Amino acid sequence: MRKAIFFMCVASFSAFSCKKAVDTSTTAQFIGEWNGTGCNPEADKWTQKAPNYATGRSGGVAFSVNNNLYVGGGYGKKDFWGYNTSSNTWARLADIPGTIKARDFATAFAVNDIGYVFGGGDSTLSLVYKDLWKFDWSTNLWGAAATMPGVARQGAFSFVINETAYVGGGRDASGAELKDFWAYSQAGNNWTQKADLPATVANTYAFSANNFGFVTCGIHAGAEDTSTYMYDPSTNTWSRQKAFKGHARQGGTAFSIGNTGYIGLGSATGGLYFNDFYTYSTITNEWTRLGDYPGGYVEYPVSAVAAGKAYVGMGIQGTTRFRDWYQYIPASASTKFNISAGSNSFSLFVTFSIAQDSCAIDVTLPGTVSTNSGKDIFAIATQTVTDRCGNNYAISGSGSIVNDEITITTVTSTSNGTTACTFKGKK
Structure with missing residues (x-):
């Protein structure tokens, strides 16, 4: 069965205004607590x-x-x-x-x-x-x-x-x-x-x-x-x-x-x-x-x-x-995630987990996301992940660059209803 997970990613770094491009190979450090029922990552x-x-x-x-x-x-x-x-x-x-x-x-x-x-x-x-x-x-x-x-x-x-x-x-x-x-x-x-x-x-x-x-x-x-x-x-x-x-x-x-x-x-x-x-x-x-x-x-x-x-x-x-x-x-959420800007794209690496009964969804988003010319808005292409019980989920999302933090919010439609998870990172 296929289910939908939608992502909203809001990203920015202190050295840039919202209209400037992100430097290549910028690494953001995880700094915040996860929130939302069912999405707190396990410790090691x-x-x-x-x-x-x-x-x-x-x-x-x-x-x-x-x-x-x-x-x-x-x-x-x-x-x-x-x-x-x-x-x-x-x-x-x-x-x-x-x-x-x-x-x-x-x-x-x-x-x-x-x-x-x-x-x-x-x-x-x-x-x-x-x-x-x-x-x-x-x-x-x-x-x-x-x-x-x-x-x-x-x-x-x-x-x-x-x-x-x-x-x-x-x-x-x-x-x-x-x-x-x-x-x-x-x-x-x-x-x-x-x-x-x-x-x-x-x-x-x-x-x-x-x-x-x-x-x-x-x-x-x-x-x-x-x-x-x-x-x-x-x-x-x-x-x-x-x-x-x-x-x-x-x-x-x-x-x-x-x-x-x-x-x-x-x-x-x-x-x-x-x-x-x-x-x-x-x-x-x-x-x-x-x-x-x-x-x-x-x-x-x-x-x-x-x-x-x-x-x-x-x-x-x-x-x-x-x-x-x-x-x-391992801990469900990576302590670091990476966004690199190319001429027309970002490379995005984010790892986390979403609770779904006993079938937690382990998500890794490596890959390329398309951006606009100003590199302040980007889109994540639709892809599929499989939970620990073998169910397939479709993932897509979008993001933008503001202020000095990167924020990733997930909205997940599962048999448990809709779950929102948010964490923040800082350069």
């Missing part, structure tokens, strides 16, 4: 879920396919499990193949509903792998995919951009850090070497968002670091971004939801363990501290995202391995 929320039925796990892998999670491997382990996000239950699946006793510090990703596990090793037997295995969740079967031409490695990173998987870094069998970088094509089942990373890296944090790949922290040249790099697949180049603002670390976890990256946990020299999380905005190149992870101070956990929610768990502290499992739901 952690919820404990059913623990994995196996014993504690560290250095494992996880990926998401068909809105469910798949977790396996780790130190001393080659078992593999499926987690049903709807029923909050775990089921034992076929073991990760090509493994004698264990597969630890591998990396995993998913492309077109097929999960992949690459490399890693068996630390108990001093083995290191460079094979690639694919998992079909619908049949519970593994199959061999093309082996990477590069060296075998543990502690590599991976991310996916537009159905291409990228894998790089890690440590070879001698323990030397690596900086080579490879692209895997599912369609061709082949690997292509890409531009090296700017520095060697192992046990890093990586994610993709906004059609770019990001790598931060980890072990760089033998020590924990906070350097952050962005990979642009369109130019096959790396560029330095703002350094991570927390303590230098390695061995934590990272994921992305929308245009935002999330990194947290891990360890550092001196017996330090971390329970903190940070966000990275791929729009503003800014880091923001979040609330702490409720599972405590751990390194080598796993994480994956399904239906806009992240799941984080397991890991180790000292010699204690954990099997706990937590769901993370």
Whole structure:
């Protein structure tokens, strides 16, 4: 079914009168409370879920396919499990193949509903792998995919951009850090070497968002670091971004939801363990501290995202391995939103949520909106979003520039009636 949501956006910035154009890439900071029944955004929320039925796990892998999670491997382990996000239950699946006793510090990703596990090793037997295995969740079967031409490695990173998987870094069998970088094509089942990373890296944090790949922290040249790099697949180049603002670390976890990256946990020299999380905005190149992870101070956990929610768990502290499992739901309203003026258009990025029974509508408005010649009035083209229960909604709107604030007001027609939500931002 299709339902209508209408938006009124009123925007202005202190350096301009209402008849002047907005500067390119102006970022507005969220400053106000939401109002209106049913539209107050949730705070960042952690919820404990059913623990994995196996014993504690560290250095494992996880990926998401068909809105469910798949977790396996780790130190001393080659078992593999499926987690049903709807029923909050775990089921034992076929073991990760090509493994004698264990597969630890591998990396995993998913492309077109097929999960992949690459490399890693068996630390108990001093083995290191460079094979690639694919998992079909619908049949519970593994199959061999093309082996990477590069060296075998543990502690590599991976991310996916537009159905291409990228894998790089890690440590070879001698323990030397690596900086080579490879692209895997599912369609061709082949690997292509890409531009090296700017520095060697192992046990890093990586994610993709906004059609770019990001790598931060980890072990760089033998020590924990906070350097952050962005990979642009369109130019096959790396560029330095703002350094991570927390303590230098390695061995934590990272994921992305929308245009935002999330990194947290891990360890550092001196017996330090971390329970903190940070966000990275791929729009503003800014880091923001979040609330702490409720599972405590751990390194080598796993994480994956399904239906806009992240799941984080397991890991180790000292010699204690954990099997706990937590769901993370980000705040409904983005703390920042962005409007950029081109010659005839704005680029608009706004994220928020509207309550609708148990079927909240998670709205992200990225894209181009047309403007008049004075750039003080703009229109948002009609688009469709889907609520958490699968119902479709049509969205359209308009806006204008006045005074020194940007105000976004939504008027939503749902089964609950008409709901109006308003928040304000300031340059």
